[in-house]
Each structure stands twice: as C-alpha cells, then as structure tokens.
Amino acid sequence: MGTTTRAERAYAVARTVTDPEMPMLTLADLGVLRSVEVDADGAVVVAITPTYSGCPAMATMRDDLVHRLHDAGFDDVRIKVELSPAWSSDWISEAGRRALVEHGLSAPGPVRRTTGPVALTLTPTRRAIACPRCSSPEVELTSEFGPTACKALYRCTACLEPFEHVKEI
Structure with missing residues (x-):
C-alpha cells in the first residue's frame, strides 16, 4: 500500500489538466497551477493564477480542474484564484517551452524586469x-x-x- 497523501493524489490529477487555448501545455507546465491542498474539512483546494487580468480561459480552467478531480473521486473541490504574485511567462516550465516549439x-x-515606472510605448x-x-x-x-x-x-x-x-x- 502506498503512502501517497490525498493532496499528492489530487495534485497528480490537477497537473494533467491542459490549457484550453494551448492544449499542448498542462496548467502545471504553464505555471498557472500554484498549489493543491486539502483543507481541514477534507476539501481539495486548488490555487490557480491567470496569465493576465481578464483572461477568458480562467472559467474553463476552473471547470476542467473541478471535473477532472470529481472524475478521480474527489467530491469537494474548491478553486481559488491567486492574483499575487502576478503570473509571469518565466513560470512556464522547460518542458512547456519545448512543447510550444514542437507545436x-x-x-x-525571459521577462525584462524594471524598477520604477513602466515606460509607455505605442x-x-x-x-x-x-x-x-x-x-x-x-x-x-x-x-x-x-x-x-x-x-x-x-x-x-x-x-x-x-x-x-x-x-x-
């Protein structure tokens, strides 16, 4: 009998969910999947971060995570959206970067970080x-x-x- 925890099993399922706009990437490879935990009530709580404010794919990501976890036997699933820190394309894994190029x-x-005001250019x-x-x-x-x-x-x-x-x- 394995010693895998409920949170580890839920994470293993959540990390297979793909991005609806770039299905060659999992949410984990995209860096959107932040964490998977089990709260005191036994609910699976999945934290995700949108790639940008107003991303229309967030609702589908949330639905896909809930459905996939329900199908795997996790009845109580909650998705929370974490906006801080903001997502960065630097969070895309090396496997995800290879998958993008292969497709x-x-x-x-790399993202060019600046300190101070961000220059506006048209x-x-x-x-x-x-x-x-x-x-x-x-x-x-x-x-x-x-x-x-x-x-x-x-x-x-x-x-x-x-x-x-x-x-x-």
Missing part, C-alpha cells in the same frame, strides 16, 4: 526570437495581437511560414 509556437524569452515590442520551424532569427511582426491577447503573430522571412509567439509577461 509551432515561439516560446517567450510601438510594437522588440523581441529577440527565432522561427519555431527553421530556427532563423530573421522574423517580422505581422500583428502584436494574435488569436489570444497573450500571443503575437510573426512571419519568418527565411522559410516564409507564419507563427504565433507567446508574449513575455
């Missing part, structure tokens, strides 16, 4: 990225906004393929 998306680079963000298909750094921005607010659209000028880039946040 034709450009993974975010020009596109300059990023040092490479094409996820041919690895060429010769890319051009076609739209700062892709199919979701957390992605930008690029085109490789070497292989001419379009691709999405997950933005650094």
